[in-house]
Amino acid sequence: MVKSGEIFTPDFKPIPWWWEASPRRDDDGAILPQNTQVLIIGAGYTGLHAAIQAARAGLSTTIIDAEDAGWGCSTRNGGQISTSIKPNFETLKKHHGEELAISLLKEGQASLEHVEAFVRDESIECDFKVVGRFHGAHTPKQYEQLARECDTHHPGFETGAWMVTRERQHSELGTDAYYGGMVFPHHASIDPGKYHAGLLKVARAEGVKIINRCAATAVAKTAHGFSINTVKGPISAEKVIIATNGYTGALTPRLQRRVIPIGSYVIATEEIQAETMDRLFPKNRILSDTRKLVYYYRPSPDRKRVIFGGRVSLWETDPRKSGPKLHAELINLFPELRHVRISHSWAGSVAFTFDTMAHCGEDNGLYYAMGYCGSGVGMAGYLGSRMGMAAAGLEQEPSCFTHLKFQTLPLYSGRPWFLAPSVAWYRLRDKLSF
């Protein structure tokens, strides 16, 4: 076991490992224009995909970010791509009726296909690979539950998933910590930093103006659209798209009341011997499990490191504190990695919602897409594109997600006081396996 003082490599960095290949400084000296047809606030996947659609529709398009473009989750995530839909068909049907439930699941599938088509069509080099996901059952009961879901076939949105028993588990993953699991063959992996850099390039080529370190501080309706104050001066816009997800703040209080910001944490290990990586990750899958406070992990695209993420804290901001907690969980799964140190540790703020679904639409004339509940690599780009097209007047019915009621709680203003007790309860449930 590494001693606590030696858990970090001597060249440890408290930044995303992805930033080594895609450094964050991104300023082409663009100046904030006085007006634009479409203004997008937030330059992550949501904002950039929206901007690309608006610009392709022939509209002058500007995107601003409070930090450098991509500073948010879009260069910090684990690079795992799923359909981004958490509730199963039965739950969706119960809450929204069968027709909408089927449409939502189909759009989840469409979001997965959207990334693949986009990176292929735009020739973005970002290590996109359809590697499939192994979703481990952390209790025998969870295995049975997964097996029941696997057996339920719904015409039109087949996942193609299959079960792997505990006895055969080592063909997927070198651990005995799970009681078997389910494989989703269509899920994919990507280098999130390279993907974001590729999106920036496409947006610029389409004529989008990208203004960094330009926080919007106020937005007001006018006769012809909106007037927006920023730290770099005012700008007027005919249409505005809010793409701030886990960083949604007082600029848009109605949206702030509808998302729950929560920290998500990741470490990268130092390089590991190829034989060990081959034994632990024989199929190169992305990985997650059935725990309420899920762990998500994968080999790095070069298969030399483990990228290991989870919700080990709520709002911890010091990666030197969150890193060792993740390391302990990594070792619980793979005891033979006890001597492997952490080279990078980082965090970001994701946005949960009260119904665990993403949301998009128009609120008082402002378009928005957000609330990906920690699974937005595919969905953010997909719903961002739909909102870009809607703002450009190309889509009257941009997405069935616009039919979901974007709920809040009485007295909730964006500070989730209720999270600490719920997370403590989930942690206990996961630990005691009930």
Ligand SMILES: Cc1cc2nc3c(=O)[nH]c(=O)nc-3n(C[C@H](O)[C@H](O)[C@H](O)COP(=O)(O)OP(=O)(O)OC[C@H]3O[C@@H](n4cnc5c(N)ncnc54)[C@H](O)[C@@H]3O)c2cc1C
């Ligand atoms: C550690 C971590 C791991 C994750 N792993 C995965 C994963 O493996 N798979 C997956 O599907 N999802 C994952 N996610 C979630 C995924 O990254 C996000 O859902 C997705 O990136 C959201 O993109 P976005 O563009 O909506 O928001 P972001 O990329 O967060 O961008 C929002 C931007 O808005 C800007 N902003 C906020 N307020 C203002 C303002 N007033 N003015 C100007 N700009 C403003 C911020 O500076 C920020 O750059 C992870 C997230 C984290 C943090």
